[in-house]
Amino acid sequence: MFDLFRELFSYDFILRAMIVGILVALCAALLGVSLVLKRYSMIGDGLSHVGFGTLAIAMSLGLAPLQVSIPLVLLAAFLLLRISENSKIKGDAAIALISSSALAIGVIVISLTTGLNADVCNYMFGSILAMKQGDLYVSVIVAGVVLVLYILFYNKIFAVTFDEQFAGATGTRTGLYNMLIAFLTALIIVVGMRMMGAMLISSLIIFPSLSSMRIFGSFKRVVICSAILSVLCFFVGLVVSFVLDTPAGASIVIANLAAFCLFALIGFARGRVLLGTAEDKSSDEAA
Numbered sequence: 169m170f171d172l173f174r175e176l177f178s179y180d181f182i183l184r185a186m187i188v189g190i191l192v193a194l195c196a197a198l199l200g201v202s203l204v205l206k207r208y209s210m211i212g213d214g215l216s217h218v219g220f221g222t223l224a225i226a227m228s229l230g231l232a233p234l235q236v237s238i239p240l241v242l243l244a245a246f247l248l249l250r251i252s253e254n255s256k257i258k259g260d261a262a263i264a265l266i267s268s269s270a271l272a273i274g275v276i277v278i279s280l281t282t283g284l285n286a287d288v289c290n291y292m293f294g295s296i297l298a299m300k301q302g303d304l305y306v307s308v309i310v311a312g313v314v315l316v317l318y319i320l321f322y323n324k325i326f327a328v329t330f331d332e333q334f335a336g337a338t339g340t341r342t343g344l345y346n347m348l349i350a351f352l353t354a355l356i357i358v359v360g361m362r363m364m365g366a367m368l369i370s371s372l373i374i375f376p377s378l379s380s381m382r383i384f385g386s387f388k389r390v391v392i393c394s395a396i397l398s399v400l401c402f403f404v405g406l407v408v409s410f411v412l413d414t415p416a417g418a419s420i421v422i423a424n425l426a427a428f429c430l431f432a433l434i435g436f437a438r439g440r441v442l443l444g445t446a447e448d449k450s451s452d453e454a455a
Contacts, residue, residue: 176410184299185363185416189402191311193359196372197398198318199353202329209247210246212370214267215357218244220275220292220366228281234306237358242271244270245350249343261440271366290364295416299362307359314352321348326387364417372398375424382435383449401427 172185185401196212203209219241219437244266251262318325327335328345336342340364360369405420412419 172411173405176407179246181299182406182410184304185299186403186406188299188304188307188311188359189363189406189420190399191307191315192356192363193317193372193376193398193402194395195311195314195352195356196360197376197394198391198399199314199349199356200373200377201380201387201394202349203353203373204381205329205387206332209244209374209377210263210370210446211353212247212357214263215245215354216361216366217267217274218270219358219361221270221272221277221360224274224277225417226396227446234303234358234362237361238310238355241354241358242351246347247356249347249350254276256433292367295365296364303362310355310359314355317348317352321345325349330387332379355374367417368417368421371421371424372402375421375428379424379428379431383438395430397427398424 177186200209200212203211219237222237222240223233226233229236248262248266251265324335324340324345325338325348327338328342328349332342332346357369360372364372374399376394377390379397380390384390384393401423402420405423406416408414408423409416409419
């Protein structure tokens, strides 16, 4: 085992992927709790499709992918919330409208310029080999900004997550903090796409939160468990990918799926135990 880890960390691209992956997994898990509870978790999938479209345009123009994608995906997040809140197109319909349009634009741009080459496949399905030194610096800065803002506005995010109407009645600018959540999600989606791919990045948002909710009931415990579980599943998935020579993104998703199944079994078993205890107590009181 020691030899495996020594070999694993001897590669620079693995170290870059590990640093970026841990930061992305941590941020995605924190934001995912709010998105799942607000029934807005598919925003990650929608923004990843937008990210693919912007990356395709950047590649066709010979521009730096991340520098082009970040502002355009932030704009898409803003438009998504505006359309959802101020028109008859709500929630999942707004996500489908924007994501499918962006994905179609990206595919057309690629077909007319570079074609479906290896770089395009890396953006669609992810590749740890795609992580360059410049991507590492941008990713660390973006993840640092996301973590700092999340910690600073944790109480406000908690308020708009659980009872948006009550939070608004107490003077909280709910629209502003909903926009903050969407913007932070957009940043993490763009950064994580290089490694997880547009098709798989949303799993980092959804799986850890759903898994943690199988066991814990409080917001803080779910957030903490999601963060730990997301980082752990990323590490396990990356090691499995290295050992079995499987795609990193898919391996990380499978690790998250295994964790979800395990947590679901634990939650079910604990529920059965609590139910049995309650029934025994009721029988004793009746006797």
